Amino acid sequence: AQKITQTQPGMFVQEKEAVTLDCTYDTSDPSYGLFWYKQPSSGEMIFLIYQGSYDQQNATEGRYSLNFQKARKSANLVISASQLGDSAMYFCAMREIMNTGNQFYFGTGTSLTVIP
Amino acid sequence: KAGVTQTPRYLIKTRGQQVTLSCSPISGHRSVSWYQQTPGQGLQFLFEYFSETQRNKGNFPGRFSGRQFSNSRSEMNVSTLELGDSALYLCASSLSVSQETQYFGPGTRLLVL
Numbered sequence: 433a434q435k436i437t438q439t440q441p442g443m444f445v446q447e448k449e450a451v452t453l454d455c456t457y458d459t460s461d462p463s464y465g466l467f468w469y470k471q472p473s474s475g476e477m478i479f480l481i482y483q484g485s486y487d488q489q490n491a492t493e494g495r496y497s498l499n500f501q502k503a504r505k506s507a508n509l510v511i512s513a514s515q516l517g518d519s520a521m522y523f524c525a526m527r528e529i530m531n532t533g534n535q536f537y538f539g540t541g542t543s544l545t546v547i548p
Numbered sequence: 549k550a551g552v553t554q555t556p557r558y559l560i561k562t563r564g565q566q567v568t569l570s571c572s573p574i575s576g577h578r579s580v581s582w583y584q585q586t587p588g589q590g591l592q593f594l595f596e597y598f599s600e601t602q603r604n605k606g607n608f609p610g611r612f613s614g615r616q617f618s619n620s621r622s623e624m625n626v627s628t629l630e631l632g633d634s635a636l637y638l639c640a641s642s643l644s645v646s647q648e649t650q651y652f653g654p655g656t657r658l659l660v661l
Contacts, residue, residue: 467649469652474654475636475657476652476653476654476655477640477652477655478652479650479652482649523591525591532603533596533598533603533604534581534604535604535606536581536583536593537593538583538590538591538593539590540590541590
C-alpha cells in the first residue's frame with residue numbers, strides 16, 4: 433500500500449480563491465509527522481507547513497493551513513487567497529519516527545495552476 | 549541564516565563513473581537526509597545521517613553510499629553510474645532526528661550519459 437496518496441495530479445484555481453489539495457497517509461506508528469512542500473519549476477523544495485501526530489490543533493502558516501483528520505488519516509493542504517506565484521508542484525510527505533531512525537515518504541505530487 | 553547548500557548544482561557523467569555530491573546543512577542542524585527525485589519514481593528517501601552516523605537507509609543498492617562529517621556536512625557517493633541514476637538529488641537538514649521540519653537545498657541535477 434502507498435504510504436502517501438495524492439489523488440489529484442493537477443488542479444486549477446482562480447486567483448484570490450481558496451484551494452484544497454488532498455493527501456491521505458498510511459501508517460501504524462503512533463508517532464509521525466506530516467509535511468507539505470512546494471516545488472517550483474526551479475526544483476527547490478520549499479517547506480510550507482508541518483503537523484505532528486500528537487498535535488491537537490490544525491497547523492497554520494500564513495495563507496497555508498493543514499486540515500488534519502487523524503481518524504481518516506487525511507492531511508489536506510488549504511491555500512487561501514491563491515496568488516499567481518502559488519503555481520507549482522505540491523508534495524505531501526510523512527516522517528515515521530522509528531528507533532532505528534526516520535523513514536520519509538513522499539506523495540506523487542499535485543500540480544497547481546493559478547489562473548489570473 | 550544561510551540555507552542548505554549543495555554542490556555541484558549540475559553534473560554530467562558517463563556510465564560506469566562514480567560521483568560525489570556535497571551538502572552543507574543549515575548552521576546548527578545536525579541531521580541530514582538525502583533524496584532522489586525522478587519523473588518515474590518521484591521522490592525517494594536515500595538515507596539519513598545524524599552525528600556522523602547513518603540512522604536509516606531507503607531501498608537503494610549498495611552503489612549509493614554516504615557519510616557525514618563532524619561539522620554535519622554530508623557527502624553522497626554513487627559508484628558505477630547507470631543511466632537510471634540520472635535524477636535530481638536533494639539534501640535536507642533538520643535540527644535533530646525528532647519531528648522537526650526538514651529544509652531542502654536546491655539540489656544537484658545529475659545526468660548520466
